[in-house]
Amino acid sequence: MATAVSSVADTCAQAKRAARALAQIETGVKDAALEAIAAALEDRMHEILAANEQDMMAAREADIGDALLDRLRLDDTRILAIARAVRQIVALADPVGEVIDGRRLPNGLDIRKVRVPLGVVAVVYEARPNVTIDAAALCLKAGNAIVLRGSSSAAHSNAVLARIAAEAAVAAGLPEGCVSLVAGGPRRPGRGREELAELATQQGSVDLIIPRGGEGLKQALQAVATVPVIYAASGNCHVYVDASADLDQALAIVINAKTQRPGVCNAAETLLVHEHVAAAFLPRVLQAFAAVRVAVRADRRTRAIAADCASSDLIIEDATDEDWASEYLAPVIAVGVVDSGEEAIAHIARYGSGHSEAIVTRDTAAARAFQLGVDAACVYVNASTRFTDGGEFGMGAEIGNSTQKLHARGPIALRELCTFKYLIEGDGHVRH
Amino acid sequence: MATAVSSVADTCAQAKRAARALAQIETGVKDAALEAIAAALEDRMHEILAANEQDMMAAREADIGDALLDRLRLDDTRILAIARAVRQIVALADPVGEVIDGRRLPNGLDIRKVRVPLGVVAVVYEARPNVTIDAAALCLKAGNAIVLRGSSSAAHSNAVLARIAAEAAVAAGLPEGCVSLVAGGPRRPGRGREELAELATQQGSVDLIIPRGGEGLKQALQAVATVPVIYAASGNCHVYVDASADLDQALAIVINAKTQRPGVCNAAETLLVHEHVAAAFLPRVLQAFAAVRVAVRADRRTRAIAADCASSDLIIEDATDEDWASEYLAPVIAVGVVDSGEEAIAHIARYGSGHSEAIVTRDTAAARAFQLGVDAACVYVNASTRFTDGGEFGMGAEIGNSTQKLHARGPIALRELCTFKYLIEGDGHVRH
Numbered sequence: 001m002a003t004a005v006s007s008v009a010d011t012c013a014q015a016k017r018a019a020r021a022l023a024q025i026e027t028g029v030k031d032a033a034l035e036a037i038a039a040a041l042e043d044r045m046h047e048i049l050a051a052n053e054q055d056m057m058a059a060r061e062a063d064i065g066d067a068l069l070d071r072l073r074l075d076d077t078r079i080l081a082i083a084r085a086v087r088q089i090v091a092l093a094d095p096v097g098e099v100i101d102g103r104r105l106p107n108g109l110d111i112r113k114v115r116v117p118l119g120v121v122a123v124v125y126e127a128r129p130n131v132t133i134d135a136a137a138l139c140l141k142a143g144n145a146i147v148l149r150g151s152s153s154a155a156h157s158n159a160v161l162a163r164i165a166a167e168a169a170v171a172a173g174l175p176e177g178c179v180s181l182v183a184g185g186p187r188r189p190g191r192g193r194e195e196l197a198e199l200a201t202q203q204g205s206v207d208l209i210i211p212r213g214g215e216g217l218k219q220a221l222q223a224v225a226t227v228p229v230i231y232a233a234s235g236n237c238h239v240y241v242d243a244s245a246d247l248d249q250a251l252a253i254v255i256n257a258k259t260q261r262p263g264v265c266n267a268a269e270t271l272l273v274h275e276h277v278a279a280a281f282l283p284r285v286l287q288a289f290a291a292v293r294v295a296v297r298a299d300r301r302t303r304a305i306a307a308d309c310a311s312s313d314l315i316i317e318d319a320t321d322e323d324w325a326s327e328y329l330a331p332v333i334a335v336g337v338v339d340s341g342e343e344a345i346a347h348i349a350r351y352g353s354g355h356s357e358a359i360v361t362r363d364t365a366a367a368r369a370f371q372l373g374v375d376a377a378c379v380y381v382n383a384s385t386r387f388t389d390g391g392e393f394g395m396g397a398e399i400g401n402s403t404q405k406l407h408a409r410g411p412i413a414l415r416e417l418c419t420f421k422y423l424i425e426g427d428g429h430v431r432h
Numbered sequence: 433m434a435t436a437v438s439s440v441a442d443t444c445a446q447a448k449r450a451a452r453a454l455a456q457i458e459t460g461v462k463d464a465a466l467e468a469i470a471a472a473l474e475d476r477m478h479e480i481l482a483a484n485e486q487d488m489m490a491a492r493e494a495d496i497g498d499a500l501l502d503r504l505r506l507d508d509t510r511i512l513a514i515a516r517a518v519r520q521i522v523a524l525a526d527p528v529g530e531v532i533d534g535r536r537l538p539n540g541l542d543i544r545k546v547r548v549p550l551g552v553v554a555v556v557y558e559a560r561p562n563v564t565i566d567a568a569a570l571c572l573k574a575g576n577a578i579v580l581r582g583s584s585s586a587a588h589s590n591a592v593l594a595r596i597a598a599e600a601a602v603a604a605g606l607p608e609g610c611v612s613l614v615a616g617g618p619r620r621p622g623r624g625r626e627e628l629a630e631l632a633t634q635q636g637s638v639d640l641i642i643p644r645g646g647e648g649l650k651q652a653l654q655a656v657a658t659v660p661v662i663y664a665a666s667g668n669c670h671v672y673v674d675a676s677a678d679l680d681q682a683l684a685i686v687i688n689a690k691t692q693r694p695g696v697c698n699a700a701e702t703l704l705v706h707e708h709v710a711a712a713f714l715p716r717v718l719q720a721f722a723a724v725r726v727a728v729r730a731d732r733r734t735r736a737i738a739a740d741c742a743s744s745d746l747i748i749e750d751a752t753d754e755d756w757a758s759e760y761l762a763p764v765i766a767v768g769v770v771d772s773g774e775e776a777i778a779h780i781a782r783y784g785s786g787h788s789e790a791i792v793t794r795d796t797a798a799a800r801a802f803q804l805g806v807d808a809a810c811v812y813v814n815a816s817t818r819f820t821d822g823g824e825f826g827m828g829a830e831i832g833n834s835t836q837k838l839h840a841r842g843p844i845a846l847r848e849l850c851t852f853k854y855l856i857e858g859d860g861h862v863r864h
Contacts, residue, residue: 020781024804105826109815118837119807207837222658228838249860256862349452371855372456375551383541383858392863393854394537405550405639405851406660407839419837422825423803426815428681430688431824 008198009205012120014177015145016205019119021175022143027094033172034090034137038083040168041133041161045079048164051156052129059153071128072154082130085397086137092396095414096143110425115418117143119207122199123399124149124221126213129157135210136165136179138399142417147206148181149199152192155183193220200225207419210400210412230408232400235265235355236327237385240344240370242361243276247284249382250360254285256384257358259292263329265401266356266388270324270334272344275301278337283309286335290314294331297323301337324351341366345373352376354403356385377403377410440630441637444552446609447577448637451551453607454575459526465604466522466569470515472600473565473593477511480596483588484561491585503560504586514562517829518569524828527846528575542857547850549575551639554631555831556581556653558645561589567642568597568611570831574849579638580613581631584624587615625652632657639851642832642844662840664832667697667787668759669817672776672802674793675708679716681814682792686717688816689790691724695761697833698788698820702756702766704776707733710769715741718767722746726763729755733769756783773798777805784808786835788817809835809842 022030041048052074059072095115102112121144123135132148139146150158162181169178183195200209200221209229211217221229239257241250257268273281282305289296290313297319298306306316323334324347338344341359348357358380359370367381378388390398390411398411408416454462473480484506491504527547534544553576555567564580571578582590594613601610615627632641632653641661643649653661671689673682689700705713714737721728722745729751730738738748755766756779770776773791780789790812791802799813810820822830822843830843840848 020805020807023807103826105824107824109819111825116807226654228836230838246860252860252862260863367857373452375452375455375548376853378854378856381855381857383856383861384863386863387541387856387861388854392537392539393543394535404660406662409851410854419841421808422810422820422842423813424810424815424819425799425813428678428684429815429819430684431692431816431818 008182008195009202011177011180011182012122012147012199012202012205015120015147015180018175018177019117019145022140022145022178023096023117023119025143025174027096029173030094030141030143031090033140033169033174034086036168036172037133037137037165038086038090040164041079041083041086044164045076048074048079048157048160049076051160054156055129055154062153064153068153072157074129074157078130082133085134089137089141089397092141092414094141095418098415100420107429108426109429112423113420114423115415115420118417118419120145120147120205121417122147122149122206122209122227124196124199124209124211124213124217126151126217129154129161131212132158132161132181133165134397135399136162138397138414139417140169140174140178142414144207144417145175145178146180147199148179149183149196150181152183196220197224200227200229203227212400230400230402230404230412232265232402234327234353234403235267235401236270236325236351236353237266237268237356237358238270238272238344238348238352239268239358239360239385240272240338240341240348241274241277241281242341242359242363242366243274244363244366245274245277245281245360246362247277247281250281251284251288253358253360253382253384255288255292257386258289258294258333259331260384260386262331265327266385267329268333268358268385269326269328270336270351272336272338272347273302274341274344275337275339278302278305282306282335282337286314286316287311289333292331294333297332297334299336302335327353341369342373345370348374348376354405355401356380356388358383358385377401440614440627441634443609443612443614444554444579444631444634444637447552447579447612450607450609451549451577454572454577454610455528455549455551457575457606459528461605462526462573462575463522465601465606466518466572468600468604469565469569469597470518470522472596473511473515473518476596477508480506480511480589480592481508483592486588487561487586494585496585500585504589506561506589510562514565517566521569521573521829524573524846526573527850530847532852539861540858541861544855545852546855547847547852550849550851552577552579552637553849554579554581554638554641554659556628556631556641556643556645556649558583558649561586561593563644564590564593564613565597566829567831568594570829570846571849572601572606572610574846576639576849577607577610578612579631580611581615581628582613584615628652629656632659632661635659644832662832662834662836662844664697664834666759666785666835667699667833668702668757668783668785669698669700669788669790670702670704670776670780670784671700671790671792671817672704672770672773672780673706673709673713674773674791674795674798675706676795676798677706677709677713677792678794679709679713682713683716683720685790685792685814685816687720687724689818690721690726690765691763692816692818694763697759698817699761700765700790700817701758701760702768702783704768704770704779705734706773706776707769707771710734710737714738714767714769718746718748719743721765724763726765729764729766731768734767759785773801774805777802780806780808787833788812788820790815790817809833
């Protein structure tokens with residue numbers, strides 16, 4: 001069980017043993033274990049709430065601020081939502097065993113490329129205790145053992161959640177060590193970075209680390225990791241309104257991409273407008289930004305148009321080079337006018353983070369050039385960048401979003417938590 | 433052109449610009465460029481031979497040994513073979529633009545997952561100058577710009593080969609900077625590691641580094657790389673002869689896997705034999721090893737059987753723990769007896785490098801258990817491990833072989849030199 005194991009290396013070695021067994025366990029057993037976890041969360045709600053209250057008290061004493069307090073807080077509704085999310089993962093197709101490719105080779109050998117679990121996945125996360133269960137359920141469904149490392153501020157909540165998940169999973173037939181938590185105990189000042197470094201160098205047992213946290217965590221990992229890491233995305237996403245755009249659609253898409261949930265990585269941070277529609281479109285969109293209190297950082301041409309039209313509610317400043325590169329994650333947007341689609345693509349190549357980019361256009365050539373020319377995980381035509389999400393894409397839940405180009409690009413869901421192997425069958429075949 | 437550019441960073445930045453153009457170039461243009469490279473190699477053979485002679489003279493003076501001299505040497509036949517290999521890549525299907533997956537989402541958005549080039553691939557290699565062209569042709573076909581870094585001992589040969597490839601490609605319509613070479617000049621002592629570190633930290637422009645060389649190169653890269661690296665495989669490959677094996681097949685497979693080309697990563701290094709067939713099989717296979725001068729490192733049970741049967745030609749010693757972990761790449765094999773398929777799988781889990789593993793069996797349950805239980809890139813039933821190869825697998829030429837689990841596992845061919853992006857098309861879709 002999670003808390004019985006002493007060192008990070010021991011925990012990971014036990015997870016590796018569990019992973020070898022897990023890789024061969026049938027879908028039905030994995031799904032029954034997830035169902036058991038969901039039921040245990042409901043049954044043992046009082047334990048979870050008691051542990052969470054300990055974390056909340058410590059957090060209030062440490063005066064961590066309302067936003068972080070809210071991220072840390074669990075209540076009946078939130079716990080039921082976590083259990084519901086686990087049941088949604090039960091309903092997803094098992095990625096393990098899927099035949100990706102296959103053929104009979106000219107020499108008669110039969111070859112299949114088959115999806116298999118990665119092995120041991122470590123998830124390092126900050127604050128939100130619900131990640132403990134979300135990540136464990138996704139990893140188990142994909143046949144992986146999971147090693148969790150939460151933050152000390154959520155230590156009691158995470159410890160109870162991981163214990164409940166591990167106990168329910170093992171009782172349902174999954175191997176000991178399939179879910180474990182390091183840094184699960186109460187605060188141990190100074191041990192955090194040391195433990196992270198130990199976890200990030202278990203290349204014999206940990207197959208992948210997924211960090212879910214801010215820049216500090218990313219940099220700490222980059223400095224020490226020898227295990228492969230998939231860094232969660234930062235999203236400096238653009239909406240480009242082409243000369244031929246339907247301006248009603250453009251307005252709806254820009255406002256949705258910027259304001260539907262400004263704090264997430266697929267929200268738009270920059271609006272680019274073709275000069276031919278700047279005079280017609282910018283007054284409308286700036287008025288809309290003013291109405292919903294989105295502050296604007298504008299280039300020279302945008303400011304000139306704004307000067308003629310802007311409502312007194314509009315908050316507008318000059319855009320600096322830093323603005324074009326910023327992921328605001330806030331009700332702020334950079335706005336610029338471009339001479340052409342090529343200029344929009346070049347701007348995105350220079351400043352974008354390769355996450356989600358959209359063009360609004362009625363011109364097939366412009367749409368094609370944008371989708372070919374923009375180097376990003378997701379390239380949209382006439383749709384909001386906000387759709388970049390494993391759930392929206394029909395991949396089920398996601399554990400994060402990748403802007404890397406290797407292995408996983410875009411949503412990291414069940415398939416991305418797998419690798420593959422080639423299975424080759426012959427009848428005494430030797431190479432000549 | 434390759435040699436006109438000054439610093440590593442400048443070379444990589446130019447390659448990045450080239451990559452943006454290359455990603456959109458049609459298959460026909462890329463194929464014509466490869467054909468032009470093949471023709472230029474034939475036309476300019478005298479230049480290549482003259483440059484190679486400079487490297488050979490320096491190498492003879494430096495007394496580098498016959499094996500390395502042979503790897504360095506080019507002649508008419510070898511240059512024609514390099515040109516022929518380029519034409520084989522022309523014949524392969526273009527991986528770029530391939531639709532990997534796609535559907536209409538419930539909200540009406542159309543989503544396609546489409547294969548696209550990685551961007552800039554850096555290949556770092558030792559000695560053999562033919563890699564210059566092989567790697568460039570594969571990268572160009574997959575729509576990537578390539579930055580080559582060869583060894584100083586092949587500096588003149590590599591510089592001419594890269595220049596010929598770059599000139600032919602650009603004349604055929606590919607962008608300037610699509611093929612470039614760093615460390616292309618003559619020997620500059622001390623600059624090597626510095627340049628490697630500079631190349632390995634160009635995360636803004638280089639998308640992937642593929643090293644083709646020994647442990648020293650691997651360790652040098654691991655210490656400094658911030659760019660993603662796919663390390664070429666070491667292969668500690670096993671053949672397991674099950675209790676139900678056809679022993680004639682087993683003998684043919686073991687001898688082929690060990691001796692057909694002992695110096696490559698898919699050659700077998702350890703033979704495991706089920707105790708039920710040890711007395712029948714080991715005398716035959718040990719005699720065969722003696723006949724072809726393969727030295728044996730044996731466990732206790734194998735030695736006991738060998739004592740009764742072995743020919744005087746057999747070279748046999750006790751196997752140490754180091755033997756089980758060794759990739760000999762030489763006419764040496766470790767041989768052990770196991771009690772069961774599970775013990776064979778556990779041995780492979782402990783000592784294997786996750787490259788290629790084979791079982792010889794007539795028992796479907798044993799075959800299934802081995803393919804499920806062995807965690808390796810390629811798992812064979814009744815076939816030699818020697819088939820692990822992009823060409824053999826129908827993937828065309830390969831640039832290396834990966835034992836990593838992320839992105840590429842097994843042969844690294846055209847598809848593995850690509851990433852993908854999601855293309856999403858709507859009609860004014862916004863998220864609710």
